[in-house]
Every structure is written in structure tokens, then in C-alpha cells.
Amino acid sequence: MADNEDYEINSKSDFKVMGALWKKRGGLGRHMKDPWQPRAFGITHKGILVYYESKTIQEAEHASDGLRVPRQQLNLKESNAMWSAPEDATDGPTPYLIVIEHDL
DSSP: OOOOSOOOOOSGGGEEEEEEEEEEOOGGGGGSSOOEEEEEEEEETTSEEEEESSSSHHHHHHSTTGGGSOSEEEETTTSOOEEEOOSOOTTSSSSOOOEEEOOO
């Protein structure tokens, strides 16, 4: 995910949707034995997709920076983001996968 225009998140009420998803590691971590990591995700009312290092939103909320500092964020409305479902999902921890592609 790309760092687009920063958007400050102050509380869980700033999210339209939130929960935990599995995210595949990037870089060299992508090639590790277990590249999938549980992460707290949220989509704000303004269409910003964010994720945190924490496994749950509750853990992220109680971290030192709270919800204000996500690991990454992506403006779904302005980034030309596209999603697809891979035909072969055997690589993932669940058969329910999506791939999000976006401009950097």
C-alpha cells in the first residue's frame, strides 16, 4: 500500500469497516515459509484503507501511537486501486483472497 495523503484517525468511530485480515509480506519476507501475517485493517468513512502491525484493532488502539499511525494507508477513491480474486488461492491461509493493485 502506498502512503497517500495523510489522514488522521483518532478513534474506532473514524472507521466505516474494521477487522482482522491476513496480509502477505512484501520484499524478501514474501518468500519465507509462512509469508502471511494477521493484521488489523480498517476503511475510513473517507475511503482510506489502513492496516496496522497489530493483529486486532483493539491491540492497535492500545499501542503507543494508537490508531493515529497505521503501518500503511491507501486512498481507495483517488489511487485508481483495482482488486481481483486469484484463480489459485492455495498459497494463502484461507481460500478467500483478494489482490489489491494501485498506483504508487
